[in-house]
Amino acid sequence: MADTQTIGFDDCWNRIGVRGDSSCERLDDYVRCLNCPVFEAAAARLLDRAIPRVDLALHEARVPAQAHRKHEGQNASESFLVFRIGDEWLALPTPVFKRIVQTRPIHTLPHRQHRAVLGVVNVQGELLVCLSLAHLLGFDAGGAAQDKRNDRNDRNSRDDRARHELPRLLVVSRGEEHAVLPVDQVDGVHRIALDSFCPPPATLSQAAAAHTRAVAPWRGMSVGLLDADALFDTLNRSLG
Numbered sequence: 001m002a003d004t005q006t007i008g009f010d011d012c013w014n015r016i017g018v019r020g021d022s023s024c025e026r027l028d029d030y031v032r033c034l035n036c037p038v039f040e041a042a043a044a045r046l047l048d049r050a051i052p053r054v055d056l057a058l059h060e061a062r063v064p065a066q067a068h069r070k071h072e073g074q075n076a077s078e079s080f081l082v083f084r085i086g087d088e089w090l091a092l093p094t095p096v097f098k099r100i101v102q103t104r105p106i107h108t109l110p111h112r113q114h115r116a117v118l119g120v121v122n123v124q125g126e127l128l129v130c131l132s133l134a135h136l137l138g139f140d141a142g143g144a145a146q147d148k149r150n151d152r153n154d155r156n157s158r159d160d161r162a163r164h165e166l167p168r169l170l171v172v173s174r175g176e177e178h179a180v181l182p183v184d185q186v187d188g189v190h191r192i193a194l195d196s197f198c199p200p201p202a203t204l205s206q207a208a209a210a211h212t213r214a215v216a217p218w219r220g221m222s223v224g225l226l227d228a229d230a231l232f233d234t235l236n237r238s239l240g
Contacts, residue, residue, distance in 0.1 A: 012024065018033050030166075034100075035168075037102070077191040077192055080225065083168075086140055088137075088224065089223040090133065091226065096173060097170060104169065105121075106118050106120070114234075116132045117239065121169060126178075130180040131235055133181055133231075138205040168182075169181070170183055172228065197214035197215075199215075213227045
């Protein structure tokens, strides 16, 4: 029987998007369905659905004991959203993300106490604090990143590269606390094996080390796995 919550829902990305025949004219502007406002609106609608009542005991009984042992073993992993700021690849646990939106004006706040607080952003009618991770972690988000990316990707055209590296605003939340993080590129959601986590290197600045859970190898590079609670604690102190 069809779920009444999803009747009339148009999953166009499976038909004419990157998972379909790629005939959607919006792909010329957004490259991937993940970047499209239609996909963003659909994701928000899905997240707003009521969670069905289920008997967890019945589901637990159906899970083989071997699956539990595998999850608890060396193959256990955690879901992260990976993104780039300047030259730095960073990640935060997927559950803290509320949505990903296109860039929009940032309105500065008078008498701000922390330089990492850029101002406030209007996201779907709600004013949210905008936080610069580059300032908070103490690294350069300037032009060096573009020069290095050009060297690594010289086989692609400049226009094609720019279309794939669209800046975005990440809306994160912890309980009733919300914040917006500007980033230069969103790569997507990835599972990272827990046994690949390494302690943050001693070369990190004090600020970066205080907000980094671990680092992990990823696509021949290192990605910094950030501590969401530490970020929100710093945000609260900066606004106090």
